[in-house]
Amino acid sequence: MKLEELLDIENKYCARNYIPANVVIGKGRGVWVWDLDGKRYLDCVSAYGAVNQGHCHPKILKSLVEQAEKLTIISRAFRSDIIGTFCRELCEVTGSRKVLLMNSGAEAVETALKAVRKWGYAARKVPKDKAEIIVCADNFHGRTIAIIGFSSVDLYRKGFGPFTGGFVTIPFGDAEALKKAITPNTVGFLLEPIQAEGGINVPPAGYLKDIRSICTEAGIALMFDEIQTGFGRTGTMLAEDLEHIKADVSIVGKSLGGGFYPISAVCSRNEVLDAIGPGEHGSTFGGNPLACAVARTSLKVIQEENMVENARKMGLVLKKEFENMKSRLIKAVRGTGLMLGLELSEESPDLCAKLIDAGLLVNKAGKGVIRVAPPLVVSEEEAGWALERFREVLCD
Ligand SMILES: Cc1ncc(COP(=O)(O)O)c(C=O)c1O
Structure with a gap:
């Protein structure tokens, strides 16, 4: 089924208690998910912490x-x-x-x-x-x-x-x-x-x-x-x-x-x-x-699989990198472990869409805070990949 058709069906038959981003995910493994065209995204929402162990462990x-x-x-x-x-x-x-x-x-x-x-x-x-x-x-x-x-x-x-x-x-x-x-x-x-x-x-x-x-x-x-x-x-x-x-x-x-x-x-x-x-x-x-x-x-x-220790370690890496990012959009970095949030310095309504476009599945936690909460199995390489994409969008 084509993307437009899937969106139409969902909009018609599903109650409107969510307004999802227009990205249709069909597969997930570890920290990654794929849309129907095979484009890969790093999941920074982790289903609000429901998939700490990574997709389809x-x-x-x-x-x-x-x-x-x-x-x-x-x-x-x-x-x-x-x-x-x-x-x-x-x-x-x-x-x-x-x-x-x-x-x-x-x-x-x-x-x-x-x-x-x-x-x-x-x-x-x-x-x-x-x-x-x-x-x-x-x-x-x-x-x-x-x-x-x-x-x-x-x-x-x-x-x-x-x-x-x-x-x-x-x-x-x-x-x-x-x-x-x-x-x-x-x-x-x-x-x-x-x-x-x-x-x-x-x-x-x-x-x-x-x-x-x-x-x-x-x-x-x-x-x-x-x-x-x-x-x-x-x-x-x-x-x-x-x-x-x-x-x-x-x-x-x-x-x-x-x-x-x-x-x-x-x-x-x-x-x-x-x-x-x-x-x-x-x-x-x-x-x-x-x-x-x-x-x-x-x-x-x-x-x-030492996921707690990895969350602590990778959380410190990500937090430090975000703090050093020197983006005018980031006012503060909040959180601990892999429960991080980027407090934005200004209202930026299409920022999540830009990050998703760059390959990062993100959404907001509260008003004006971008959630950064990948599965706890995220590796240094994967975190580095994510940071590059964040940099591209946040430091333009
Ligand atoms: C802290 C906290 N408590 C309770 C809930 C509700 O959980 P559920 O959506 O499984 O009912 C959530 C969901 O996001 C949550 O984050």
Whole structure:
């Protein structure tokens, strides 16, 4: 089918909740993707961190196929021979006591909110229906009604009310604001340790440690949404490792499925997940054997192939090169590991299109920030290739 025909069909039959760039991708391997004419692009979006392991990783593919030939789904009314082993491995990787498996990121965030509320009513003795969870301005935690209700982005909220109550918003990166916002009804604090869609916002050094202490002192659950920062993206396995702390609840998704299959999880280090009893929460596809098999190998290859270390190393290389690029368009380089953002000094509406034309699959994270987040397997040579293309466009 011709390009124009494909665009027409998509425009006619797909709901318009996205306006994709007019590049039609048909194949992906490692950091590369190809359009229908065989033109090659280096993927700097990585499906928002869902494909940290690189496109179509052969070992994950093998696990997918092997499991698909054996058993794909069995109701959670019964047991599978893989769920327990996988949950144990996820607990080991994240340093957790228990995990609860879901499918999408937003679902896992909703699950964590439910669990922390339920836990908080008992642990904090909060009166019925009065539990409060503190969140940050400029957050992005997904698209469900409860979640968009505490978004600070008008576009995400407008026309979708009424919203769920019980959320209190404070500025991101301000530990004093957290202290002030805590009341006897507060049960948890939910945040992304580095805000992704808000524009690659890195909090001040020491912030994660400070909020850890504040939450411990107040007896409330510290909840990290690591759906995008998770599994090596920041040059550490989880972003919490950047300041050597542990959240009480870590929410993970995206790269847990290795780019092959949606799977997300709530990982708890305290009793939060014990609060949820049989029948109080669930999901038809949550924890299905196919998802577990894919996720086991997705975690395994990150560890065995030193992807965390590579993300740290290549992140430093890229950041330094961007900082030295002397482009009038780059105001600042943000981020850590391979979660980088180029803050632009001026509105440049067609810049992404120019970069795509040059062979770099990019988009914006928040307003005026170009995302640079290739798969964690990017080599020095590939990073050098990308930098050349960035230079061509940004330093003209
Ligand atoms: C930090 C964060 N949380 C939650 C989500 C929502 O995940 P999903 O799109 O899988 O529902 C995203 C998606 O971009 C995200 O970046």
